[in-house]
Amino acid sequence: MTDYRTVPTVCPYCGTGCGMLLEVSGGRLAGVLPQKGHPVSDGTLCLKGWAAYEFVESPRRLARPLVRRDGKREAVPVEEALSIVADRLRDTVERHGPDAAAFICSAKCTNEEDYLVNKLARAVVGTNNIDHCARL
Protein backbone atom coordinates (compact mmCIF):
# COMPACT_ATOMS: atom_id res chain seq x y z
CA MET A 1 0.00 0.00 0.00
CA THR A 2 1.48 3.35 -1.01
CA ASP A 3 1.06 6.70 0.64
CA TYR A 4 -0.57 5.27 3.77
CA ARG A 5 0.10 6.76 7.19
CA THR A 6 -1.61 7.27 10.53
CA VAL A 7 -1.85 10.54 12.45
CA PRO A 8 -2.38 10.44 16.24
CA THR A 9 -5.09 12.74 17.55
CA VAL A 10 -7.93 13.00 20.10
CA CYS A 11 -11.55 12.10 19.32
CA PRO A 12 -13.57 15.29 18.71
CA TYR A 13 -16.95 13.96 19.87
CA CYS A 14 -16.92 14.35 23.64
CA GLY A 15 -14.85 15.52 26.55
CA THR A 16 -13.51 12.07 27.44
CA GLY A 17 -10.60 12.59 25.09
CA CYS A 18 -9.99 9.09 23.71
CA GLY A 19 -6.88 8.65 21.62
CA MET A 20 -7.26 7.70 17.98
CA LEU A 21 -5.18 7.29 14.86
CA LEU A 22 -6.51 8.85 11.68
CA GLU A 23 -5.75 6.74 8.63
CA VAL A 24 -4.63 8.80 5.64
CA SER A 25 -4.45 7.17 2.24
CA GLY A 26 -3.77 8.96 -1.02
CA GLY A 27 -3.86 12.28 0.81
CA ARG A 28 -7.42 11.69 2.05
CA LEU A 29 -8.85 10.72 5.40
CA ALA A 30 -9.74 7.05 5.05
CA GLY A 31 -10.56 5.74 8.52
CA VAL A 32 -9.89 5.72 12.23
CA LEU A 33 -8.22 3.27 14.60
CA PRO A 34 -8.06 3.20 18.40
CA GLN A 35 -4.72 4.23 19.86
CA LYS A 36 -3.21 1.39 21.90
CA GLY A 37 -1.53 2.53 25.13
CA HIS A 38 -3.38 5.86 25.20
CA PRO A 39 -3.71 6.97 28.87
CA VAL A 40 -7.46 7.66 28.55
CA SER A 41 -8.82 4.98 26.24
CA ASP A 42 -6.02 2.39 25.93
CA GLY A 43 -6.99 0.98 22.55
CA THR A 44 -10.75 1.42 22.72
CA LEU A 45 -13.29 3.76 21.10
CA CYS A 46 -17.05 3.96 21.50
CA LEU A 47 -19.38 3.84 18.49
CA LYS A 48 -19.20 7.60 17.98
CA GLY A 49 -15.42 7.48 18.00
CA TRP A 50 -15.32 4.80 15.29
CA ALA A 51 -17.44 7.07 13.06
CA ALA A 52 -15.62 10.29 14.02
CA TYR A 53 -13.92 10.74 10.65
CA GLU A 54 -17.02 10.39 8.46
CA PHE A 55 -18.15 14.02 8.58
CA VAL A 56 -14.89 15.29 7.10
CA GLU A 57 -15.65 14.20 3.53
CA SER A 58 -19.44 14.46 3.80
CA PRO A 59 -21.06 16.42 0.95
CA ARG A 60 -23.66 17.57 3.51
CA ARG A 61 -21.01 19.25 5.68
CA LEU A 62 -21.57 22.99 6.08
CA ALA A 63 -18.65 24.87 4.59
CA ARG A 64 -19.98 28.38 5.30
CA PRO A 65 -22.44 29.91 7.78
CA LEU A 66 -26.05 30.15 6.61
CA VAL A 67 -28.33 33.11 7.35
CA ARG A 68 -32.08 32.93 6.81
CA ARG A 69 -33.36 35.84 4.72
CA ASP A 70 -36.93 36.02 3.45
CA GLY A 71 -37.38 32.38 4.41
CA LYS A 72 -34.36 31.20 2.44
CA ARG A 73 -30.97 30.17 3.76
CA GLU A 74 -28.11 32.14 2.26
CA ALA A 75 -24.37 31.40 2.63
CA VAL A 76 -22.46 34.35 4.08
CA PRO A 77 -18.84 34.97 5.14
CA VAL A 78 -17.98 34.08 8.75
CA GLU A 79 -17.37 37.75 9.60
CA GLU A 80 -20.88 38.69 8.44
CA ALA A 81 -22.48 35.83 10.39
CA LEU A 82 -20.61 36.82 13.57
CA SER A 83 -21.67 40.45 13.10
CA ILE A 84 -25.33 39.41 12.75
CA VAL A 85 -25.14 37.27 15.91
CA ALA A 86 -23.45 40.09 17.87
CA ASP A 87 -26.01 42.67 16.69
CA ARG A 88 -28.98 40.45 17.59
CA LEU A 89 -27.51 39.51 20.97
CA ARG A 90 -26.85 43.18 21.78
CA ASP A 91 -30.36 44.17 20.66
CA THR A 92 -31.99 41.40 22.71
CA VAL A 93 -30.07 42.34 25.88
CA GLU A 94 -30.82 46.07 25.43
CA ARG A 95 -34.54 45.49 24.92
CA HIS A 96 -35.18 42.64 27.40
CA GLY A 97 -32.23 42.57 29.84
CA PRO A 98 -29.27 40.19 30.21
CA ASP A 99 -31.39 37.24 31.37
CA ALA A 100 -33.12 37.18 27.98
CA ALA A 101 -29.87 35.64 26.69
CA ALA A 102 -28.58 32.13 27.34
CA PHE A 103 -25.37 30.34 26.42
CA ILE A 104 -24.85 26.64 25.80
CA CYS A 105 -21.31 25.28 25.63
CA SER A 106 -20.31 22.29 23.57
CA ALA A 107 -18.51 19.12 24.58
CA LYS A 108 -16.52 19.59 21.39
CA CYS A 109 -14.94 22.73 22.83
CA THR A 110 -11.76 22.73 24.86
CA ASN A 111 -11.86 23.60 28.55
CA GLU A 112 -10.34 26.96 27.66
CA GLU A 113 -13.09 27.70 25.10
CA ASP A 114 -15.80 26.72 27.60
CA TYR A 115 -14.14 28.99 30.17
CA LEU A 116 -14.29 31.89 27.69
CA VAL A 117 -18.01 31.28 27.00
CA ASN A 118 -18.55 31.37 30.77
CA LYS A 119 -16.73 34.73 30.96
CA LEU A 120 -18.68 36.10 27.97
CA ALA A 121 -22.01 35.14 29.58
CA ARG A 122 -21.30 36.31 33.13
CA ALA A 123 -18.79 39.17 32.81
CA VAL A 124 -19.76 40.69 29.43
CA VAL A 125 -23.50 40.02 29.00
CA GLY A 126 -24.30 39.77 32.72
CA THR A 127 -26.32 36.58 32.88
CA ASN A 128 -25.89 33.30 34.74
CA ASN A 129 -27.92 31.54 32.04
CA ILE A 130 -25.18 29.17 30.99
CA ASP A 131 -25.26 25.43 30.53
CA HIS A 132 -23.43 22.62 28.78
CA CYS A 133 -24.68 20.02 26.33
CA ALA A 134 -23.24 17.24 28.50
CA ARG A 135 -26.03 17.95 31.02
CA LEU A 136 -28.87 17.73 28.53
Ligand code: SF4
Ligand atom coordinates in the same frame (compact mmCIF):
# COMPACT_ATOMS: atom_id res chain seq x y z
S1 SF4 B 1 -14.51 7.62 21.47
FE1 SF4 B 1 -16.51 7.98 22.42
S2 SF4 B 1 -16.06 8.21 24.63
FE2 SF4 B 1 -14.12 8.48 23.51
S3 SF4 B 1 -13.94 10.72 23.18
FE3 SF4 B 1 -14.91 9.83 21.35
S4 SF4 B 1 -17.11 10.03 21.74
FE4 SF4 B 1 -16.08 10.29 23.70
